Amino acid sequence: MSQLIMDKVISExxxxxxxxxxxxxxxxEPLLNNELESQIQNIKNQLPNCFISFNSNGDYLTSxxxxxxxxxxLDEIRVTLHSNTYQDENRKxxxxxxxxxxxxxxxxxxxxxxxxxxxxxxxxxxxxIVMCHNWSEIxxxxxxxxxxxxxxxxxRNSPCMKPFRELVISAEGNxxxxxNFFPNSEISEKFKIGNIGNKSIYDIFSSxxxxxxxxxxxxxxxxxxxxxxxNDVDNSSLDSNESRKLILKKALKDSKC
Amino acid sequence: MNxxxxxxxxxxxxxxxLENDLNKLFLLGLGELDKKSVFKKFVEVVNLETST
Numbered sequence: 001m002s003q004l005i006m007d008k009v010i011s012e013x014x015x016x017x018x019x020x021x022x023x024x025x026x027x028x029e030p031l032l033n034n035e036l037e038s039q040i041q042n043i044k045n046q047l048p049n050c051f052i053s054f055n056s057n058g059d060y061l062t063s064x065x066x067x068x069x070x071x072x073x074l075d076e077i078r079v080t081l082h083s084n085t086y087q088d089e090n091r092k093x094x095x096x097x098x099x100x101x102x103x104x105x106x107x108x109x110x111x112x113x114x115x116x117x118x119x120x121x122x123x124x125x126x127x128x129i130v131m132c133h134n135w136s137e138i139x140x141x142x143x144x145x146x147x148x149x150x151x152x153x154x155x156r157n158s159p160c161m162k163p164f165r166e167l168v169i170s171a172e173g174n175x176x177x178x179x180n181f182f183p184n185s186e187i188s189e190k191f192k193i194g195n196i197g198n199k200s201i202y203d204i205f206s207s208x209x210x211x212x213x214x215x216x217x218x219x220x221x222x223x224x225x226x227x228x229x230x231n232d233v234d235n236s237s238l239d240s241n242e243s244r245k246l247i248l249k250k251a252l253k254d255s256k257c
Numbered sequence: 258m259n260x261x262x263x264x265x266x267x268x269x270x271x272x273x274x275l276e277n278d279l280n281k282l283f284l285l286g287l288g289e290l291d292k293k294s295v296f297k298k299f300v301e302v303v304n305l306e307t308s309t
Binding site: 001006009013015016018020021022023024025026027028029030032033035036039159161164165166167168169170171179183200201202203205206211214215218234235236237240243244247248250251252254 | 268269270271274275279280282283284287289291292293295296297299300301302303304305306307308309
């Protein structure tokens with residue numbers, strides 16, 4: 001991401017004293033970025049109340065890097081490990097290998113057989129979350145781009161909070177409805193919302209494309225491509241569907257006035 | 258910063274969303290001030306792909 005784009009986004013977020021989460025990744029490996037610590041420091045200086053996190057595969061995380069990230073003001077690292085096979089024992093070994101490399105003691109906090117292995121630990125001021133999940137079971141098909149993870153029988157009805165709660169900006173400044181779109185892929189190109197270079201983050205979040213995504217993803221109705229096969233977890237309750245329908249009806253009525 | 262606050266916010270997002278007047282999230286043609294206030298009120302995650 002160019003400094004120009006980053007400065008523009010941070011400057012716009014500063015206008016509202018943004019205090020939410022800033023995740024410094026999409027499909028990149030942040031630890032390959034030598035400017036990462038200075039970028040974190042800059043963001044923290046401009047937006048002191050925000051929470052800075054990033055996802056990494058952990059390959060380049062060392063004790064020294066952890067120390068420099070601690071000093072930079074980073075709040076959280078989410079490490080997603082990938083073992084050779086997804087058998088539980090192999091995934092446990094991958095977690096052990098990772099912590100041995102950092103010489104850090106750990107214990108598994110969350111374990112669901114054949115699905116989830118997760119460790120969460122505070123290292124000075126950083127919340128370190130390490131997971132080695134069975135991605136063949138719970139992996140996301142990334143807006144239909146990863147065909148092997150698209151379940152034939154799956155037809156999503158549940159709502160999705162992502163276009164309500166998130167703004168996704170690629171390294172080129174392109175915005176997408178959610179983080180499951182691979183930037184620049186053939187599918188994602190069709191759903192690109194706009195570019196930070198010529199629109200504000202507020203215009204993009206309020207754009208007709210985003211509004212339409214929100215309308216379609218708000219209630220428990222069958223979802224459209226590429227959301228129809230998405231298995232992203234949503235915490236919505238079916239009990240809320242009637243009130244969701246009423247809210248949508250009112251919005252559609254008001255938009256015609 | 259209390260990191261637990263952020264975790265709570267993600268898990269409880271729909272409950273808090275449904276308690277609000279949501280119309281502005283669905284309507285087009287908002288003014289600049291409305292756009293900023295809507296963003297401030299609802300957006301909790303900004304993904305920034307800082308490198309390639």
